[in-house]
Amino acid sequence: MPVQQEVRDAVAVLTLSRPKALNAMSVEMLNDLDTALREADRDPNVGAIVLTGDGEKAFCAGADIGHMLEATAQEARTFAELGHAVADLIEGLDTPVVAAVNGFALGGGCELALACDVRVASDNARFGQPEVSIGVLPGWGGTQRLARATSIGFAKEMILTGRAVKADEALSFGLVTHVYPQDELLDRAVELAASIARGPAWAVGAAKHLCNLALGGDSTVPFEREKDTFALAFTTADQREGMSAFFEKRAPEFKRGGDAS
Ligand code: CAA
Numbered sequence: 001m002p003v004q005q006e007v008r009d010a011v012a013v014l015t016l017s018r019p020k021a022l023n024a025m026s027v028e029m030l031n032d033l034d035t036a037l038r039e040a041d042r043d044p045n046v047g048a049i050v051l052t053g054d055g056e057k058a059f060c061a062g063a064d065i066g067h068m069l070e071a072t073a074q075e076a077r078t079f080a081e082l083g084h085a086v087a088d089l090i091e092g093l094d095t096p097v098v099a100a101v102n103g104f105a106l107g108g109g110c111e112l113a114l115a116c117d118v119r120v121a122s123d124n125a126r127f128g129q130p131e132v133s134i135g136v137l138p139g140w141g142g143t144q145r146l147a148r149a150t151s152i153g154f155a156k157e158m159i160l161t162g163r164a165v166k167a168d169e170a171l172s173f174g175l176v177t178h179v180y181p182q183d184e185l186l187d188r189a190v191e192l193a194a195s196i197a198r199g200p201a202w203a204v205g206a207a208k209h210l211c212n213l214a215l216g217g218d219s220t221v222p223f224e225r226e227k228d229t230f231a232l233a234f235t236t237a238d239q240r241e242g243m244s245a246f247f248e249k250r251a252p253e254f255k256r257g258g259d260a261s
Pocket of ligand 1: 024025083134247
């Protein structure tokens with residue numbers, strides 16, 4: 001199964017598991033994660049959720065580039081809608097979700113972590129929105145949620161350069177709240193989630209929803225703009241070049257001064 005599930009101390013641990021592709025999110029994984037999140041939220045024995053990745057290298061290396069390589073704008077929008085729906089689900093569940101980021105959290109992987117209520121990371125974690133490096137842009141909420149979690153300047157630097165930041169830098173900018181050695185990460189994340197799960201479920205859920213309002217502003221309009229703009233990227237030659245270059249393991253050659261395919 002692309003998303004494994006177990007319950008520990010009233011905490012549902014959901015593990016993204018597609019190790020050969022560094023847990024990159026396929027449509028099947030997104031659907032599976034959606035189902036697992038809803039099941040955990042409904043389970044009366046579960047008071048919190050931990051989301052992590054299989055192995056020691058990646059939490060999730062992003063949306064599946066293979067799925068997008070030859071996608072039309074319409075297909076890209078459908079993929080963006082699905083990723084957004086899962087991120088919105090995480091953010092909107094009554095049950096709090098802790099991201100235990102155990103390695104690369106890139107692109108859609110960083111965006112899923114950003115939708116979680118709390119993020120903790122292993123010392124080898126790397127966060128990034130590298131979409132511009134492959135000719136596109138964040139499409140699962142990153143253009144809004146990264147700035148909300150950190151600052152607009154830090155978010156723009158990450159998104160416009162595509163640079164991945166190490167765990168200590170992520171900590172210093174508030175992207176994560178704790179960094180642990182890799183071999184302690186999951187236990188510490190479960191401990192944190194269990195301490196939430198021991199609380200009064202209604203009050204905890206209500207507090208989560210109110211905290212979501214803390215930064216103000218309705219995300220509906222920017223999220224729709226993000227989906228549209230992500231889709232528009234798939235009408236450019238830079239998207240094909242960026243994604244082909246990734247699979248050909250070479251540097252992309254983007255067009256100077258604009259793009260039209
Ligand atoms: N989609 C599909 N396959 C991926 C993938 C992805 N996002 N990330 C990694 N893989 C695959 C690689 O193709 C490779 O497969 P093969 O063994 O068959 O060649 C395997 O995972 C291992 O990856 P690498 O050989 O590249 O491993 P590395 O250690 O050299 O590099 C990495 C690791 C830096 C994470 C690199 O894999 C990488 O840059 N991955 C892509 C990251 C990325 O661009 N993510 C954003 C995707 S777009 C997106 O997410 C849009 C959005 O907003 C929704």
